[in-house]
Amino acid sequence: MSPGKLFYAQSGGVTAVINTTAAAVIRAAREHPERIAGVVAGRHGILGALAEDLIDTSTLSNDDLRVLEDLPGGVFGSCRFDLEDETRDPAQYERLFEVFAAHDIRFFLYNGGNGSMDTVAKLSAAARRRGYPLVCVGVPKTVDNDLEGTDCSPGFGSAAKYVATSMREAGLDLDAMASRIGRVFVMEVMGRNAGWLAAATALATESEDEPPHIILLPEVLLDEAAFLAQVERTVARIGYCAITVSEGIRTVDGAPVMEQSHDSKGHVQLGGAGQCIARRIHAAFGYKHHWAIPDYLQRAAGHLVSATDHAQACAVGRAAVEFALQGRDGVMAGIRREGEGPYRWSVVPVPVEAIANRERLLPDAFVRADGLHVTPAARAYLRPLIEGERPPRFRGGIPDYPRFVLRPMPQRCAPFRSS
Amino acid sequence: MSPGKLFYAQSGGVTAVINTTAAAVIRAAREHPERIAGVVAGRHGILGALAEDLIDTSTLSNDDLRVLEDLPGGVFGSCRFDLEDETRDPAQYERLFEVFAAHDIRFFLYNGGNGSMDTVAKLSAAARRRGYPLVCVGVPKTVDNDLEGTDCSPGFGSAAKYVATSMREAGLDLDAMASRIGRVFVMEVMGRNAGWLAAATALATESEDEPPHIILLPEVLLDEAAFLAQVERTVARIGYCAITVSEGIRTVDGAPVMEQSHDSKGHVQLGGAGQCIARRIHAAFGYKHHWAIPDYLQRAAGHLVSATDHAQACAVGRAAVEFALQGRDGVMAGIRREGEGPYRWSVVPVPVEAIANRERLLPDAFVRADGLHVTPAARAYLRPLIEGERPPRFRGGIPDYPRFVLRPMPQRCAPFRSS
Numbered sequence: 056m057s058p059g060k061l062f063y064a065q066s067g068g069v070t071a072v073i074n075t076t077a078a079a080v081i082r083a084a085r086e087h088p089e090r091i092a093g094v095v096a097g098r099h100g101i102l103g104a105l106a107e108d109l110i111d112t113s114t115l116s117n118d119d120l121r122v123l124e125d126l127p128g129g130v131f132g133s134c135r136f137d138l139e140d141e142t143r144d145p146a147q148y149e150r151l152f153e154v155f156a157a158h159d160i161r162f163f164l165y166n167g168g169n170g171s172m173d174t175v176a177k178l179s180a181a182a183r184r185r186g187y188p189l190v191c192v193g194v195p196k197t198v199d200n201d202l203e204g205t206d207c208s209p210g211f212g213s214a215a216k217y218v219a220t221s222m223r224e225a226g227l228d229l230d231a232m233a234s235r236i237g238r239v240f241v242m243e244v245m246g247r248n249a250g251w252l253a254a255a256t257a258l259a260t261e262s263e264d265e266p267p268h269i270i271l272l273p274e275v276l277l278d279e280a281a282f283l284a285q286v287e288r289t290v291a292r293i294g295y296c297a298i299t300v301s302e303g304i305r306t307v308d309g310a311p312v313m314e315q316s317h318d319s320k321g322h323v324q325l326g327g328a329g330q331c332i333a334r335r336i337h338a339a340f341g342y343k344h345h346w347a348i349p350d351y352l353q354r355a356a357g358h359l360v361s362a363t364d365h366a367q368a369c370a371v372g373r374a375a376v377e378f379a380l381q382g383r384d385g386v387m388a389g390i391r392r393e394g395e396g397p398y399r400w401s402v403v404p405v406p407v408e409a410i411a412n413r414e415r416l417l418p419d420a421f422v423r424a425d426g427l428h429v430t431p432a433a434r435a436y437l438r439p440l441i442e443g444e445r446p447p448r449f450r451g452g453i454p455d456y457p458r459f460v461l462r463p464m465p466q467r468c469a470p471f472r473s474s
Numbered sequence: 475m476s477p478g479k480l481f482y483a484q485s486g487g488v489t490a491v492i493n494t495t496a497a498a499v500i501r502a503a504r505e506h507p508e509r510i511a512g513v514v515a516g517r518h519g520i521l522g523a524l525a526e527d528l529i530d531t532s533t534l535s536n537d538d539l540r541v542l543e544d545l546p547g548g549v550f551g552s553c554r555f556d557l558e559d560e561t562r563d564p565a566q567y568e569r570l571f572e573v574f575a576a577h578d579i580r581f582f583l584y585n586g587g588n589g590s591m592d593t594v595a596k597l598s599a600a601a602r603r604r605g606y607p608l609v610c611v612g613v614p615k616t617v618d619n620d621l622e623g624t625d626c627s628p629g630f631g632s633a634a635k636y637v638a639t640s641m642r643e644a645g646l647d648l649d650a651m652a653s654r655i656g657r658v659f660v661m662e663v664m665g666r667n668a669g670w671l672a673a674a675t676a677l678a679t680e681s682e683d684e685p686p687h688i689i690l691l692p693e694v695l696l697d698e699a700a701f702l703a704q705v706e707r708t709v710a711r712i713g714y715c716a717i718t719v720s721e722g723i724r725t726v727d728g729a730p731v732m733e734q735s736h737d738s739k740g741h742v743q744l745g746g747a748g749q750c751i752a753r754r755i756h757a758a759f760g761y762k763h764h765w766a767i768p769d770y771l772q773r774a775a776g777h778l779v780s781a782t783d784h785a786q787a788c789a790v791g792r793a794a795v796e797f798a799l800q801g802r803d804g805v806m807a808g809i810r811r812e813g814e815g816p817y818r819w820s821v822v823p824v825p826v827e828a829i830a831n832r833e834r835l836l837p838d839a840f841v842r843a844d845g846l847h848v849t850p851a852a853r854a855y856l857r858p859l860i861e862g863e864r865p866p867r868f869r870g871g872i873p874d875y876p877r878f879v880l881r882p883m884p885q886r887c888a889p890f891r892s893s
């Protein structure tokens with residue numbers, strides 16, 4: 056059988072290491088020219104396939120791949136776009152397979168989170184229905200670490216390293232200032248429904264007498280009275296209190312602790328839990344209050360990549376190509392923890408049905424009994440994921456991130472009316 | 475004449491390199507045992523002198539000083555406390571000279587910003603009035619870079635490196651996502667009245683077609699219509715817009731662009747300019763809007779210290795001790811730029827009267843004609859200040875910042891009723 060092309064695309068929020076995975080996919084594919092004729096990347100995820108906006112990665116040199124491996128952001132672009140069921144929008148699927156056929160695509164690798172695994176599942180089923188030879192494999196990525204089927208998700212370890220480092224350093228600053236009244240510092244981190252990143256700030260210290268003194272998790276409905284009492288006790292003992300707040304926390308009524316933002320379509324853009332919490336403390340006690348919102352900074356920090364995360368981002372990319380060549384259709388390249396002390400892991404195929412559209416929250420064993428911090432078990436799980444450093448090259452005082460100019464491939468299909 | 479003690483303290487907001495200066499002061503003093511009997515540090519700035527809460531730094535080993543040199547925060551603690559004129563609170567001065575005399579203090583080094591230089595001036599005058607032999611020298615520090623009498627201030631270069639790196643990395647993330655509507659990213663940086671840190675984000679790129687596309691400075695009253703038009707043009711051209719906002723920006727009416735926070739004494743704690751700007755853009759155009767507020771993170775980032783800043787923080791500490799030994803009373807150890815390409819600098823004594831309570835704003839030549847960005851002259855001034863890296867040692871995935879236990883010296887005076 057003649058070799059076919061491999062389609063690769065990035066989906067959802069990008070991370071500090073999603074390009075690391077891209078480079079690994081491209082390299083692994085190049086090792087099998089007898090089976091893979093080349094890697095075609097979709098610009099902006101599955102939208103690139105729909106629009107036939109594709110990039111021929113054979114134009115990337117080995118030097119380019121070395122740069123790509125350490126480049127934050129998403130070099131091929133990403134999207135937030137869910138495929139409908141084929142029964143609801145058959146035209147989308149007709150179009151996808153038209154483009155796939157025109158470019159002789161036989162392998163489909165989609166690099167994203169739980170929504171992307173749903174895309175993998177849908178395409179796999181659609182291909183089988185048509186008898187189109189397409190092996191579909193998911194490649195995990197999410198800064199929230201909420202993917203089922205994998206012990207951790209590439210992108211998370213580096214963001215965890217960033218927020219733990221940030222809390223450690225901010226804590227030293229907070230500790231320095233004398234003040235007649237109490238001081239609080241709140242840092243809001245990503246994680247809509249899952250508190251993995253918030254939990255990771257606990258790695259700033261081994262002691263709960265050091266920042267962060269309190270961690271507010273989405274898994275724990277906020278008991279405001281108990282929380283404020285804990286803040287007050289901490290300030291009475293130490294003089295200040297540092298608090299990590301996950302962006303997705305909710306009150307006991309189930310309402311988000313946030314400030315709402317509606318656009319004309321009614322969408323709510325989350326933001327403001329950290330500021331809300333800081334203000335409530337100030338309203339209750341009059342303490343000085345600061346809040347930090349790293350926002351994109353926590354998931355784009357190429358200057359603070361975790362070497363463990365980097366290695367895993369490579370490994371899942373490489374393994375995904377191998378699984379595709381093995382004909383393992385409808386799986387994700389998941390990370391399996393093999394041991395601790397020292398931390399060992401491997402990559403295994405996991406059926407996407409068990410993953411698609413599901414969210415993995417913090418297990419109860421990771422949450423302290425009072426719901427305001429995490430347990431030693433959580434720290435033991437998290438610590439190895441942030442270990443190891445890969446400092447970038449700097450130029451003129453900032454990391455040297457060369458710019459890529461990626462030209463689209465010539466199109467072979469008629470234009471598509473995108474819905 | 476027998477050797478006397480040198481009093482050193484830290485004042486105002488701390489930085490990533492104020493401890494670097496402390497280590498340099500202690501080391502330089504130890505080289506002159508015939509003149510300096512030891513360095514006594516005040517805990518929490520001048521408050522330590524008032525409360526006789528003092529630390530004998532002879533307890534710090536050479537290993538301790540090596541750790542201190544690379545430790546963010548303020549190891550001796552800091553304060554925001556301005557000395558009154560002696561005519562208004564003579565008791566404060568009586569107390570200070572009582573404590574100085576009790577500990578044989580003959581040199582007074584105060585490490586802070588423009589308020590601290592006022593403290594140096596006041597104490598110098600008070601010592602001369604009493605005939606008390608005290609040489610008072612100021613040691614510069616401020617993340618805002620708004621000190622007169624020095625080409626730049628220790629602490630600024632590292633914070634500038636941090637915000638420039640952050641904007642570069644966030645920009646890559648912002649660039650990746652496809653969206654049918656425009657996207658804006660706003661990053662709020664420190665700098666109440668001076669736009670030096672905001673200007674430094676321009677170092678993220680050489681081109682104004684890359685983030686940051688717009689920089690809002692406190693020196694330029696915000697023309698909201700012109701600003702929004704620029705945002706719209708940028709989004710039309712690129713699809714997104716990245717904006718740096720200084721925390722202290724004001725509208726053409728002179729009102730702060732902020733959200734106010736009052737405590738029982740009526741103090742207003744600045745915060746919220748970045749969020750305000752993001753919301754106004756969203757209200758005007760419906761764009762997706764994210765905002766980042768690094769807050770303490772930008773001035774505590776020991777993992778991203780500028781080697782230039784570190785070298786200058788050392789040099790001003792060392793020079794301050796030398797000026798004190800030379801009897802140069804009432805000066806600050808200021809940095810003087812000697813040349814560019816390559817950047818050269820020296821440390822010179824500058825009379826504190828020219829500095830105390832004054833603020834140095836961005837010169838007009840650094841602000842682009844439309845007020846929405848900076849000029850090549852600004853970039854040329856700023857670039858050398860962020861150059862060079864000093865990565866810390868890491869342990870368990872975060873920077874290794876050992877904890878100091880500093881014991882207070884035995885007191886020799888009666889307790890003081892602090893006002």
